[in-house]
Amino acid sequence: MEEKENGKNGGLRRKQRASRRTRGTKGIRRVQRRTSSAGLWALAAWALIFLGGCGTRELEDRGFPLAVGIDKEEEGMALSFDFPDLSQGDDEKNPSERTVTFSVEAGAYYEAQKAYENNTNKVLDYNHLKAIILSQEFLGDNEALRELLSWLEHEQVVARNTYLFVAKDRAAEILTLTEGTGGSVGKYLEQMVNTQEDFKEQKAVTIGDLMNQWHNQNEELLLPVLTDNGEAPSITEYAVLGAFSYRGNISVEEAMKAFLSRNQVERFWYELKEGQVVEIQNIRREIRIYGQGDKPAAEIELTGEARMKMGDEGASAGKLEKQLNRQLAESLAMTAEKLLKEPGTDMSNSFIKLGGYNRDLYEKYRQDYEGYLSDLRLLFSVDVKLVNE
Numbered sequence: 001m002e003e004k005e006n007g008k009n010g011g012l013r014r015k016q017r018a019s020r021r022t023r024g025t026k027g028i029r030r031v032q033r034r035t036s037s038a039g040l041w042a043l044a045a046w047a048l049i050f051l052g053g054c055g056t057r058e059l060e061d062r063g064f065p066l067a068v069g070i071d072k073e074e075e076g077m078a079l080s081f082d083f084p085d086l087s088q089g090d091d092e093k094n095p096s097e098r099t100v101t102f103s104v105e106a107g108a109y110y111e112a113q114k115a116y117e118n119n120t121n122k123v124l125d126y127n128h129l130k131a132i133i134l135s136q137e138f139l140g141d142n143e144a145l146r147e148l149l150s151w152l153e154h155e156q157v158v159a160r161n162t163y164l165f166v167a168k169d170r171a172a173e174i175l176t177l178t179e180g181t182g183g184s185v186g187k188y189l190e191q192m193v194n195t196q197e198d199f200k201e202q203k204a205v206t207i208g209d210l211m212n213q214w215h216n217q218n219e220e221l222l223l224p225v226l227t228d229n230g231e232a233p234s235i236t237e238y239a240v241l242g243a244f245s246y247r248g249n250i251s252v253e254e255a256m257k258a259f260l261s262r263n264q265v266e267r268f269w270y271e272l273k274e275g276q277v278v279e280i281q282n283i284r285r286e287i288r289i290y291g292q293g294d295k296p297a298a299e300i301e302l303t304g305e306a307r308m309k310m311g312d313e314g315a316s317a318g319k320l321e322k323q324l325n326r327q328l329a330e331s332l333a334m335t336a337e338k339l340l341k342e343p344g345t346d347m348s349n350s351f352i353k354l355g356g357y358n359r360d361l362y363e364k365y366r367q368d369y370e371g372y373l374s375d376l377r378l379l380f381s382v383d384v385k386l387v388n389e
Contacts, residue, residue: 276311
């Protein structure tokens, strides 16, 4: 992160880190500026629009984070909050395009929340929370992750459909990228998810999905990993969480093949070896799980329609179609075999369906996810029809 200290934005971050730090339970840091008295009236007006029926004084005493970043520290955790900045009048920049960021350090989540509330005289209100960002280090700490989910489940302050992301480095750093996002990072991430037209709705991972993984441990999750890409957050990898264990990261290309085999994409782009590029739509997936001897096998059959987007249009359509089906099936099989070995992930996410297909195999592996991955064989067949525009 040291290289990012140079240049125009580096000065801003140094100034933020040098801001006044007030001690709370463990400590609290406020970045950027104080809310003026005019900002309190703006806060009241903003909150009345979104939370009609509450008293003005009550709303002035609330903080409404749009995103929360969670990092692991030597003695606990650090929480960062992305708030809408309502400190300017009507003649200033639109409040929705500006943010104020706070960071709090404490031993546990409830302590961090109390530290914020004690040092700001505000109560946190998560009704407008868009996203939670966990650092990779925090995601890899099973005990810390369990404590967080236990707190969220007990307090029920965060909606289960809140989007979940992972930060490649520190989550707090992602929340500072407001210049590249044009304002709130939380709103930017929500828009990022909602405008990904290639995916079906169930692709986005939520805090509810993570809670289900915690309790059931029968589904693999692929969590988008955010990095600072030119002063704005972008998805550069996907973190694999299986059996409630962080297994490592896979590339975006590998993740797209996994989403395809899991029936989570509306369209899929594929480049043949000869350089032709096709777009596959109307994708259908069938999966069958059975025993090969005493070991599990999952057979995934993909069908759809492909349209040529780049390459030799004069080539034989029949020849290209056969070539596409063969190469895509081989590519999926090679990637699936690679990911089973490292980081140890089932590209088809078949374990969640095992009980419905083969009870004997389910009883054998229900408490042995690692053994299931070790014995699993994945088979792919592709029958995509090449059509004209």
